[in-house]
Structures are given as C-alpha cells and as structure tokens.
Amino acid sequence: MKSVVTLGISYWLVGMSLAGILKEEEVLGLAGFQHTGSLAEIISLSDGKHVLCSSRDGYVALWEIETGKLVRRFEKAGSGSMWGMRVLPGDEEFLVGTGGNMVVRFDLATGKELMTYKHSDDVLRVALHPDGERFVGVDDDKIAILWNLDAGKLDGPDDGKEIRKFEGHKGRICTAIFVEGGTRLITGSSDNKFKVWDVETGKCLETSKDYDDIFTLALSPNGKQFAMASDDKYVRVFNSKTRKEVWKVKLKKEGEVVVWSPDGQLVAIADGDQYLHLLDAKDGKEVRKIAVAGSRHTPVIFSTDGKILISGGDQHLHLHDVETGKRIIPSLGIPIAPNGFDTVAVGAKGRKVYSSVDDDLHIWDLDRKEESKVIEENQTIYSLAASPDGKLLGIGMENGEVKLRKVQNGQIQREIRTGSQVNVLSFSPTGRSIITGGNNGVASQWALTNGGKIQSFRGHSKKITDIAVAPGGEVFASSSDDGSVRLWSLKTKQPLAMLMIPKEKPASIGLVGSARSLIASVGKTSVWGRFLPEVQARVEVDEGRIKELVLKMADDQFEVRKAATDELIAMGEDVLDFLEKIKAEDPEVKFRISGVRDAIICPEGDDAIKVVYKFKNTFRHVTGDPSGRYWAGIVGSGSTGKIVLGEVVGEELKVIEEIGNYRAPEKLAYSADGKTLVSLNGDGTLTAYSLGGEE
Template identity: 20%
Template sequence: MKTEFKFSNLLGTVYSQGNLLFSPDGTCLLSPVGNRVTVFDLVNNKSHTLPFAHRKNISRLGLNPRGNLLLSVDEDGHAILTNLPRRIALHHFSFKSPVSALEFAPSGRHFAVGVGRHIEVWHTPSTPDSNSSGELEFAPFVRHRVYTGHYDTVQNIKWSSDSRFFLSSAKDLTARIWSLDPEVGFQPTTLAGHRETVCGAWFSKDQEIIYTISKDGAVFQWEYMRNPNAPESEAVDEDGNEIIDANSMQWRIAQRHYFMQNNAKVNCVEYHPESNLLVAGFSNGVFGLYEMPDFNMIHTLSISQNDIDFVTINKTGEWLAFGASKLGQLLVWEWQSESYILKQQGHFDSMNDLVYSPDGQKVITTADDGKIKVWDVNTGFCIVTFTEHTSGVTACEFSKRGNVLFTSSLDGSIRAWDLIRYRNFRTFTAPTRLSFSCLAVDPSGEVVCAGSMDSFDIHIWSVQTGQLLDQLSGHEGPVSSLAFAPNGGVVVSGSWDHTVRIWSVFNRTQTSEPLQLQADVLDVAFRPDSLQLAVSTLDGQLTFWSVSEAEQQAGVDGRRDVSGGRKITDRRTAANAAGNKSFNTIKYSADGSCVLAGGNSKYICLYSVSSLVLLKRFTVSVNLSLSGTQEFLNSKLMTEAGPLGLIDDQGEASDLEDRIDRSMPGSTRGGDTASRKKNPEVRVTGVAFSPTGRSFCAASTEGLLIYSLDTTPLFDPFDLDISVTPASTLHVLNKEKDYLKALVMAFRLNEAPLIRQVYQGIPHSNIALTVAELPAVYIPRLIRFVALQTEESPHLEFCLLWIKAILDCHGQWVSDNRGSVEAEMRTVSRAVGRIRDELRKLADENVYALDYLLSQPVVSSGGDKGALEGQKVIGDGDEDMEEDDDDAEWIGLD
C-alpha cells in the first residue's frame, strides 16, 4: 500500500472571509477558505485548492494584472507570494500588522496595502519570465513609499487606469487621493463630507469623476471644478476667455445619491469603470445594481439571509461574485441573463460523517445543520443538498449498488434517498422517539439497522416495506457504532458498555457473541474480506478481532500517535490531555492492508494491519485560528481573565453595528462559522478510503479534505538521462518515426502535455506494435494515462484501440499484477461503460434517421451503369433509363 498521499483538494467549504478575485480573463474565481485558497473554474466547472496553507485565516488576496502572481495575506499580516499557474509558493513575507486593503496597480509594477492607518506601496517582485536575468531577486519585497494622513483604518484602495494615482478610503469618514510619485502641481487631496465609514472610492474610466460610497448608503460624485468662492481672475487668453488659476480648482461634490435600503447598511461595494456599473451589497442580504453616472437602478435581488460580505465584478462586467461568510455562501450572478453561474454553500455546522459512493465519483457528507450534501470528487462542487431532516444528521451509508443512500438523524428518523431521482422515498421510525446515532445497511440493500444513545436496543427495518422487523437487546449501554459484514452474514455493534457484539440477524436464533474490551467502544470497522474486525476504544487502543473465532488477534496502542495539539482553554500540556487520545472513526483500506484512524486531534494516522506499525501521520491543519493546532501555548496570551483569544472585545468596536451583540452563547463545536465562535476546535469526525484506494477523504473542522496519490507534479522525471528532452522526444516522434522510443522518452520525462502529444501522434495502425514492444515497467503508467484519456478525450475509437492493444498484448501481466493496477482498470471499465452508454443512447435517438438514410437509393452522376455491380444507376446524360433491367436492383443495408 502506498503512503505518499498528498493534499489534493478541499471540499465542503467555499468561502470563509476576505475578498474574492476574478482572474484577468474572468473565467476563474479565487476564494479564501480558511487558511487556504480555492480556485473555481467557472467555464470548465471545476475547482481546486492551492497546496500551500497559511498559519491563520486569510484576510486579503491580490492578483497582478497578468494573473500569474497571487499575494495572500492572513489575519496577522503574514503574506505568501504564489506562482498561480504552477501552484508554487515563491516567497513568505510579513507586513508586521494586519492588512485591511490590498490592490495591484494596473501596470503590475507596484501594489498598495493598507496597514492600519498607513498605506504602503511596494514594488512587485519579478518572476523569471519578466526580468532579463531570469532569476528571482535576493530581496523580492522592496518598499516604494509610505503614505500617512488617515486617522483610522484604511478600508479600500483603488488605482487609476494609468497607475499614477490611487484612492484610499478609511473609517475616518474620508477618502484621499495620492500620487505614486511626486507630480508637478499635485497635492494629496482629502474628500470629506460623508457621515459614516467610507466603503470605497473609484475613478471613472476617463478619470474625470470620482465616486465615493459610505456605509449609510450615500453615493457622492466628485468632479474637478472651480471653487465658487474663489475670486474671479481678470487675466484672459487670446480668445478672450478667462484664464482659471489652478489654485482655484478643486474636487467638489457634483451630485449626491442614496441607496434607500431602509435600515440596511452598505457592507460592500464595487464599481466597474468600463461599463459604468455600480453594485452594492447590504446587511440584509440584498444587492443592488446601478448604472452610473445617472444612478439608474437596473435591479435589486435578495440572495442571502445574512450580510453580504464581499462583491466583485469580472473584467468584462458580465459576472458579479458575492461572498457571505456567516452561511459560507459563494454566488456568481450574470446580471444580463439574470441567472446563476455558480451557487455553492458549505455546511453551516460541523460535519459528522462521510461516505464514498461505490463508483468513487461522489462523496456524501452529513452535518449538525441537518443537511446532506453530495459532492462531485472530480469538479469539487456540491451537486445536490437534502434538507428533509429536522435535526443533526449523524451517519450515512450506501447500499452496495450505489443508487440508494441511508442516513440517520437526531430527529428520530432513518431516511432512504434515491440518488437517481434525488428524492426521499422511504422513512423509518421507531415505536418510541429516539435520537439515532449510527446505522448499518445490509450489502443486499434489503435490511437497515440503527442504534441510539437513548435506547440500548438495535432496531432493524425492511427497506422494501418500511416495517420494523426486530429489536436486538443485549447491550447495557448506548450503542455507538454498527457495521454489517461485507458478505452480509453478520452485523457488529459497539457500545459504551465495553463490549462488541456479533449478531446473526438472519438466523432463527438471532444470537449474539459478546467481545469484552477495556473501555467504551467508539467505532468498529470490517475488513473487506469479512474475516477481521477493527475496534477503537476510548482508552486509545486499536484492537483486531477474528470474526469466526471471536478472539483478539492483535492490538495497537495509538494514544501517543493521535495525541497532539493543545486547546486554547487547556490548563495542562498536550501530552497529558486526555480528550484527544482516542480514535473516533476508523476505516479499512480497499485491499484491507491498512487502517485509517482519526479523532479529536490534528492528526490522522495510517496503520499497517500486518506489521501493526504507524505508516504515516497526516496533519489535518496548521491553522492557528483553530484551537488545538499548537503543541505549546504562548504564555503571553494568557491573562488573569483567561486566554486572550476568548476575551470578548466586541463592545470595543468602532462601528455601532459591530458593537451590537446579536449572537447566541453557544457550543464550541468545530465547523460552525457563526459569530458566536471565537476558536473552533480542530477535529476529525469521519474518514473514508475511495473504492479505488488511490485517495481518502477526512471530514474535519476546516471542511472535507481529500488526500490523493494522483496529485501529479509538474515535473517528476523517471529514469532520466541528459539526452531525454522534450525537443529530442518530438524529433524522434516526428522525424525518425520511432514511436516506441518516443513513448518511452515521454514517460521518462513524465510531463502530461508531452505524453499526450506523443500518444496522439502515434498512427492507429502502429498502436498494436508499439504496445507489444513496450517494456513491462511502463505498462502501469500507460494504463493509467490511457484510462484518463478515455474519460477526457473525444477520440473514442482511438482510445479503445489502445485499450484493446494493451489487453491483447499484456493481458496476462495485468491479471498477474491486478493489485497494482486495480484503480486504473476500474477507471478503464468506467470509461468504456460510459462510451457504450453514450453510443447506445446516440443510436437509439437516431435509429429512424439511420433507417431512412440507409433505405435511400445510391445516386451516381456517371452515364454508365454504375461503379458497383448490380446497383441501379440514374445517369445525368442517359435519357434512356433502364427501368426493367432484371440484373439492376436497389442496394440497401439491413
């Protein structure tokens, strides 16, 4: 079993806080999700999360005009400069204070940051493709100037189109105009007159007008005009016109407009100079779209139940992106067609469980908010959300065929969901109202059983009729976990009474075999071959039991492995804290060789079943905004009133609406993004291996983390020497026509675009010969590549020829090494099945058109009797058509 799992994507969270960014071409949206950045490809309907992580939640993002440099800054002012196309972190830097505004100049040479009351302008670090030497600087961040003058925090910075000037707006009720470099006759100007915090200030496209918008909904239009109180000049030019003194010209308010949204405040605003569009998001979840300078309202729309925190417009002015942090919503709206391009929302509360679909294409998550979400693994988007449960959903399980999902909830119901029609078709309840905490489904999908914390019995229902079949009694404590054997023979239950019971539910006797343990049972898991059982207990032990012999085979003490991370309220060290020394969830890998375990800690542990050693320990999060990610607490943050992070400083906020506390005192469960949480705790509530074994996912406080073996690096050479280069590979392919050598060279370089070019450049007539001569060491790579191409490429027959050649020439090798290419063969099988289904559907839709075309006569323009013997020909120049020729007949295809 490979252990090189790398973080590949983050699902379940689409927006946390901070600003949203469109890429320069307007097709991708960058969203901060906690301490990471997710990129949503709006055209190809895919998303991916960048591999780097900050030590705190991200507060500001900035993207240079070329779109290749991303600057992300966290709450403490620590910044990471990233090469966005290559997804590589280039530099780390600290601004030494929280950053409240960040904007790159249109020229791309500078960027401005708001650090408290000051504005700092920095030179943009150069990249190898922008400087002449091709090397990165020794000191990439060089400060250009510091601008002072504001009396409160800078809220927004916007540059002019020529990058010579920029506007800043702050909480001191003013906006200011600054020049990048000293300009002749220019003095920094203050634009005052607003009665509340200025949310933003923008230049018009021709830079003749400035718009400033304040939090109370006032829009001021400033123009550079003569001061009416200035004395008139007596000097005239040659045409007799008055010469206006430059000292009498100033920026003055030309017009005032108001949004008139009752008591709602302006939370965010954005202006698009090219199309003169102004969009504002309000605290009541409504946004308004206006056309400037006439302030014509295009439309208003309510898109959220809570505040809209950020809004931005793409370069063409067609798409508006909105972020609402309280509910974790992310929306992209096309205002001309009035339709959603993207509408995603994460779980409001912490996730409780997750399960992969049998085909590995979907992940189902359940949470305390009562919602069940279906996530597409390939795209990273939520496909459908079920909201029928009225309380927290505790567990979920698939039937073996994968088209029915079962969920248990604290509302006292077990529900069955049809994942083809996306509806709830069956609901199971107990005679008395119980809060179900776990469930298990028979592999045949005929029987579902559930356990509760209130009752010590296990309830069994028939899926077909929905009737309660039986109640299994025997436990003396709450039932914490259930699992059916993969072969359907027995069901196993774990309880807080220190026992695991093995039930033969389909036998007449329905006897149970108790297995005695030393502590409360937290989770049980079956090995895929149904011969072994893994049990996790509260004392941190992992024990392995033989199902047939009912005796313990082995055990692992995982307390030291899983323990780690000190919560902000802990009075003892992480090594002595007892709350994080056990595994709440365990799962076997697809081949049964490994066990994955997670709990109330920042670690996920991967154990080998045969050798009982810890293979690898994965760190869930390094985010210091979560409680439990540090091994040692900073004594400076401990005060007489308690930890500094838990002291409520909301009453000291400068704005009235920020001082008002509308939140409820609540729990400290992780995952809830509501304002009543200061530091959610890091925890892992569910883990699962994909059916292919190539990846696994974990439901954590930050979201749904996916770790994969298929995170292909950009350059990972294999058996390389100096003569193997992309140029030499293409020369061998195109000039020498040595297709086998070119394919091997491409595999040794291991660059996906090059492999694809060689793959498509081999003629179809040479495929069988090339595959037959391919060394066995490259066969897994070829199978994996062809499998991916079959799913993505439009060349269906070409890909099928490759698959046929591989199985014809190396079928015995594939059979002997099936364990190492199991995932690839599953992908091949799925791709071939998809091609078959699509062709069948295409043929069924066009069967009558094909019959009609095949029944038509074949028409030739020649004057002879035709090119095909026995075929009736109608000649253009032959007036004497032979209608009665017995040898001539219509040729058709049955």
C-alpha cells in the first residue's frame, strides 16, 4: 500500500505576502504623560495649556496639561537623548540640546526640524539671550558656544552660525544662564565651579570657589538673583550682579533641579528623598513639602500661572497643586506600570492579553473592556503563558510555583511547585503539559492532569532565559546565561544538540524554518542562528518499504543497518507517523527507531551556532510564530525601536517587514493561532497587532 503525503505544515500564511500585514489594532494601558525614558527638562508654554518635555528616550513631547494627551512628538534621527530646551519668543519654535552633539531647532506647530547647531559632544543645556537673537549651548566637551539664532537659515534644515566659544572649565558644563541684561554669561560645571564670562569678548571674568558638581542655575523672574543646585546637597540663591550668596539651605540628598515660581515668591527643588520642596524665595525657609509617587523626581517646573508644580519621575509627568500639595490626575489617568510591564502572553485567539507587573496580573479583554481585571498574586510574577485552547493561563512565580488559572473565571485549577524561580514557561502544543525553565538551570515537563513531573532536562549550568517549543511538540529549545542553547527531545527524553555562543548570553530564542532551525538574540546587533535544511516538498512514502527497512535495522551487518537507517531518515517528517505504529520488540531496534526520529526532527551535522545576520541597531528580542515558519523580533531601543518580521529561506535569514513603535517595544508574544502579536512596551503600554492579508 502506498500513501502520498506532503511534508511540512499547512500554514494559514502560505501564499500570502507578509509585507504590510502587521497592523496596530489597539494600545492597552494608555494613560497620560507616558515616556519611555527618564525625563530631562520640562518647559511650560505661555498658553498655560501645554508643556514640552525632553527625555532620554530620544524625543521631545508636547503634552496637554489637563488631559495628559500627547499632541506631538519631535525627534531627529541619530540625536540620542534629548536634554535642555528653550522656547523662542512667540511660542512658535524651540531649541533642544541632544546626545547627537547638536542643538536642534523645531517648529512647534508642525514638528518640522528647522536648523541644527553642531557641537563636538552632547549638548546638555541651552540658554536664550534676552535679545532673542542669540543663545548658548553647553556640552560634555567642557565648552559653551554662543550661536546666532537665525544666521544661515534656509527653507530646509541648515547649520547655524557660531559666534564664539567660552572655554576654561575642566569638567562638562551642565548649565548656563545670562545675567545683567545679557552682558554676562554664567556657566556651571562638574568641575565644581561656576564661571562668569563677558558675552561680547568671551573672556572669563570670575571663577567661583568649589561647590561640588553644579547641576542647575536658574534665573529669577526679575533677573536680580539666581538659584543653584549642586551635588553638595545645598540649594543656594545668589545676587546676579555681585554673585554674593543671599541664602543657602541643606537638603537630605542632593538636589539636581531648581526653579522659580512665575511671581518669584517661591523656589522649588527636586531632590532624592522622594519629595518636592517649596522654599520661600526671600530666605529659603520651607513652605511646603510635597510627597511624590514612585522613585526620585527630576526635573520640575511651575505652570505659567504658578498654581501647578509639574515634576518628572518614573518616565512620566506628575502634576501637583502648589497650595495643597495634592496630586492632580489628568483625565487620561496615570500609568498602571510606569516603567513597563514585566511579562506578556496572548490568549489562543488573540482577544485576551495577559501582563504582569510585580505581583499583579492584568487580564485585558479586547472585545469587552469592562471585563478587563486585575488579580493580585502572592509572589512576583516572572513568566506567563496561555494554553493552546485558550482555557488556561500559566503563571510562573518567584518562589518556584506555577499557578494554572481558568481563563473563564480566574479560579486556580492547579498549583505546581517546581523548586526554582520560574523564569519562563510554555505549554506543549497539545496543551497536556507545560515546560518550565528555572534559575537552577533545569527545564522540566509537568503533566496538567495531576501536576506531576514527567521529566527533567539537565545540562545548563546557569539560569534558563527562554524556552521555545516546536509546533509538533517533539522538540523544544532552551537558552541560558551559561552561553548555550540546547535542543531536547520530548519524545525520547534525550538531548539533541548543545550550541555554544562564545562570550554571550542568549536572552531569547525562536524556532523557525518549519521549526527545524533556530535563531537567538544576545542583546547586540548580531543575530545568531543554526539553520537546518527543510524536507522536500513532496515524496511518496511506501508503508511496506518502511516495514522492510525497520526489519533491516535488526540485521547483523552494520552496513545494512546504516543503509536502512539513512533511507528512513531521508523520507522525512511524515515517516514518523508510520514509525509510531510499529511495535518493535527488539530493544536495539527500538533504540534505532528513536534515533531515526531524532535525526529527522533535528538532523545531525555542524552543531555550531553562528552569526547569520547583522542589524544596524541592537537585536533585542526574538520569538517564533506558532507555525514555526516565521519569526518576530525587536531591533533598536527606546523610541527608535522597531518590530521586525521575517522567515528563514534555505540557510538565509530574511527580513520581510519592519515597523516603528515609539513606545519602546521590549518583548513580543504571539497568540496560539498566529494571528495576533502583542508587544510589551517600555512606556507601560501593550500594543496589539493583527496579522492579516489576502491570498
């Protein structure tokens, strides 16, 4: 009897072009004032309704104060972190210092880049001259540069004209202000001193005593005084003309940013004790202490009417009533996970998304928002996985426990104690077992029926960082901080391959190319992979011939046994179903049949894993789609991060599509049907993408 079979898997994406099929469906966890990096400076606009905020996430954001809504983003490729800012007269344009060794000038209404002013190092702060026609940029190269604001301006971006440099500091210059009507410039540096310069000649007129690192200089609204924050834990106020100290106040921790209220009556300082301090500008006595949420806050600014104090902490803005100190919540609300969720998983059909932060489990329902909920677990959650049928959610805990919760009602169906922190877990394709990877370097398979251990897979010497299970459920891969990726047979309980990545730590892996090959991310630009040839598209399998070959595997002659084994292996994956039916009594034949199965699933050959592709930016995460044919990864970091889709063709890694995600994608998860992809983002959101297209 002959059976005609087609090798490989029938994919729902076969015959479909992947390009352009990844479409953003919904952003979960959206709230007010969300950035993806720590904040550098806040500027209140004169309309009293908006603020600009620069950040280390690589862009400047324009926000609505009342709602927390993002109005516009301003970014320049290659600029890196965004630092100090100044709005130009008329509130139509602004300047920002960048980590790309330049000051960039933007149009507020359109986001268009108007001009650049090039330095030799990161530009940390800018100061606008009172005439509105010049400004100073200060940088990491110990230099302050005076620029003509408009010289050389054309229809497109152009370089501004340098007027002169102010050189003499021995450390980076962190801050600068113009005083005495713009005739003098004061710069503060990490060399512990501030210097006073003649603006017209560039000559240094005065150098202060040591104060420790000087972080901020802030001019009072009337220009007669300036405040200084430094690393010696003092905030000081000086006379602008004489530079004589008017008062000083010592803080519990160093204060990095100091600002004046619009009426000049208050000075606000943000320090490291999780408070904002409001001081009387006359004598420095504390008027009010405002507790802030989360970690330390910097920077800080008053609203233009002086009624609201706005601070930056945990990657977003916080609003406080100046009179009461009470926090003001924007209409969009505050982030659930200000620094991002820890884990993510997607339900079988992509309509439920699961995420966690610390010990809180968040269940998101894309169709019925009112059914989204939070479950507080008793331990920090380290991993999540949804069962293939969508009925169970696996939750891996810090204490080594795995909870299996029913998706329908949230009740716990079973608890499994693994003995080690559960860094990663995955359901088998049948949904009958789960595989866990722990801090102890051991991967284990557990039965869902009774929670019992089926088997353990030992070999890693350090914690397991990821697990990927092949669609057929025969094989899984594990990666570890010991620098290895290992392939295991669930059927025979045997190791199949050990692949070492020299001097690297694979953080995530994906099985690709019909799940016969794998790729790994090590947090650098290189993609590591091991590619195995795919089976032929179509062969004829003769069941009678298979039985003959199995009998020959018991032959006394090695050559006969080897020839039979090689011929069976060459028949490919669908011979496995026939071999499964054969009940060999000879233990040697049983062993050889297992060897055939392992060789088909994971052929022997060059076990080396090598660099197979290089991106321009860091390849930070990878996962395989449930079919085993395609892969999804994250390239770049912060607001420049991209989600990349691809496949493996022969022994070549192919990139099919790249899409930007300014919310800083960090991890990815597929639904079991492969039609939904969710990114866990650094700004505390989750982005759900649908994968679709036409045949």
